[in-house]
Amino acid sequence: MPGDTLDNRMTDIPQETTIPAVILVRPQLGENIGKTARAMLNFGLTDLRLVSPRDGWPNPAAGPAAADADQVLTNARVFDTVAEAIADLNHVYAATVRHRDMVKTVVTAEQAAVELHSPDIRGGLMFGPERSGLNNDDVALADTILTIPVNPKFSSLNLAQAVIIAAYEWYCFKNDMVARFDSRILEHATKAQYQGLFDQLEDALSQRGYFRSDDRRPVQMRILKTLLQNGDFTSQEISTLRGVIKSLTWDIRQPTDDE
Numbered sequence: 001m002p003g004d005t006l007d008n009r010m011t012d013i014p015q016e017t018t019i020p021a022v023i024l025v026r027p028q029l030g031e032n033i034g035k036t037a038r039a040m041l042n043f044g045l046t047d048l049r050l051v052s053p054r055d056g057w058p059n060p061a062a063g064p065a066a067a068d069a070d071q072v073l074t075n076a077r078v079f080d081t082v083a084e085a086i087a088d089l090n091h092v093y094a095a096t097v098r099h100r101d102m103v104k105t106v107v108t109a110e111q112a113a114v115e116l117h118s119p120d121i122r123g124g125l126m127f128g129p130e131r132s133g134l135n136n137d138d139v140a141l142a143d144t145i146l147t148i149p150v151n152p153k154f155s156s157l158n159l160a161q162a163v164i165i166a167a168y169e170w171y172c173f174k175n176d177m178v179a180r181f182d183s184r185i186l187e188h189a190t191k192a193q194y195q196g197l198f199d200q201l202e203d204a205l206s207q208r209g210y211f212r213s214d215d216r217r218p219v220q221m222r223i224l225k226t227l228l229q230n231g232d233f234t235s236q237e238i239s240t241l242r243g244v245i246k247s248l249t250w251d252i253r254q255p256t257d258d259e
Helices: 030-042 062-066 070-074 109-116 136-140 159-183 191-207 217-229 235-249
Strands: 021-025 048-051 077-079 091-095 105-107 123-127 144-146
Touching: 021 030, 021 159, 030 048, 030 062, 030 070, 030 159, 062 070, 091 109, 091 159, 105 109, 109 123, 109 144, 109 159, 123 159, 191 217, 191 235
Parallel strands: 021 048, 021 123, 048 077, 091 123, 091 144, 105 144
Antiparallel strands: none
């Protein structure tokens, strides 16, 4: 039945809606399906969908090639048509390097990775059979064309190679987001804190005679504001900068002879 798992039950693989599905359309070799599963699991993708695999499913050649990514194969779902395989998705990328006689946005794997992390996208990465790739009817069902820049004199990629490039970009962007979230996003200074810094800086510079012309003052402040905002400071960093400015504007009390 379309959409059934191999043994009609789900495994313990978490199927987060933000994780894109990988759709193999009419794959030919079980070894390539296994290698694709391995590539997927290397980079955290677990939703494998097969559309009319040539040699049927399950395929005994897939397991050894998967190199312990059996959980992805076990959870793989088989569909009769592309339309059925992508029915629950709202944005599908069709991987192809050939020119198509249709108007569609073309992106790289890196660009697709950025878009696929949008909370509004339940995405899929669709790849065609080894010999010929996706046909025009397959591509017509996709929203965007995904292309991987390769040597134009030798543009043939193995199925699993193409999958691993897209999976790698998705995983890198995901983990870069996590790293930035863990280390900085909760500490970002507010606009109000920036404004306090700007006001303090402008007042300090005014006292020191930095602004030689009232006409140039707004322009100079815009430049300084842009420079500081490009620093992407945390709240603590803003506080430190304000403390530095304050110390530089203190009147240095000269000691008297009595001291």
